[in-house]
Amino acid sequence: GENVEQHPSTLSVQEGDSAVIKCTYSDSASNYFPWYKQELGKRPQLIIDIRSNVGEKKDQRIAVTLNKTAKHFSLHITETQPEDSAVYFCAASGNKFYFGSGTKLNVKP
């Protein structure tokens, strides 16, 4: 089955700096890679996703890159704000969803 590894487990940045979270996956059949944000006490919410036929996708301050050859994908958040503080999950999916272990992002004002 798929194995999704996510790093780092915690990330602390100063407001205005960039944050990068990286994930690797093992199953070459995976073709869908979503990212979820979970605020404290809330449900995970989709923030951006990418499919295997593209290498990069951007939505305002967030972007995701995918390297299918190396089997890794990353989430980039620019100009971080305190409200970006949350746990972020990557996932890789072919026929089944496999979530990474999460990254707790803390943006210090």
Add this chain to the structure above:
Amino acid sequence: DTAVSQTPKYLVTQMGNDKSIKCEQNLGHDTMYWYKQDSKKFLKIMFSYNNKELIINETVPNRFSPKSPDKAHLNLHINSLELGDSAVYFCASSQGLAGNQPQHFGDGTRLSIL
């Protein structure tokens, strides 16, 4: 107009009891899921149903029994609750059978076993 709604939001009960959590989605999705999120925040899939049929059953004790009366509902019944069952349980839904569509999560049910 909540898309995926689950009840109750909080459930506090004693070891050995039996309890149920209900989930309903109004998105017209074909597939529904139950996830368990422990204190370390790992999101672990438990079950997946597509059009009322079980398609994923991860290594979950048989004290957990999902039931899907129709494709808009997926309920979770837990027998003989144990301390280790304390967690937040999330229901989710997605379109289609393959896993290449976004999953929409409910607000979670926080289960605490005394």
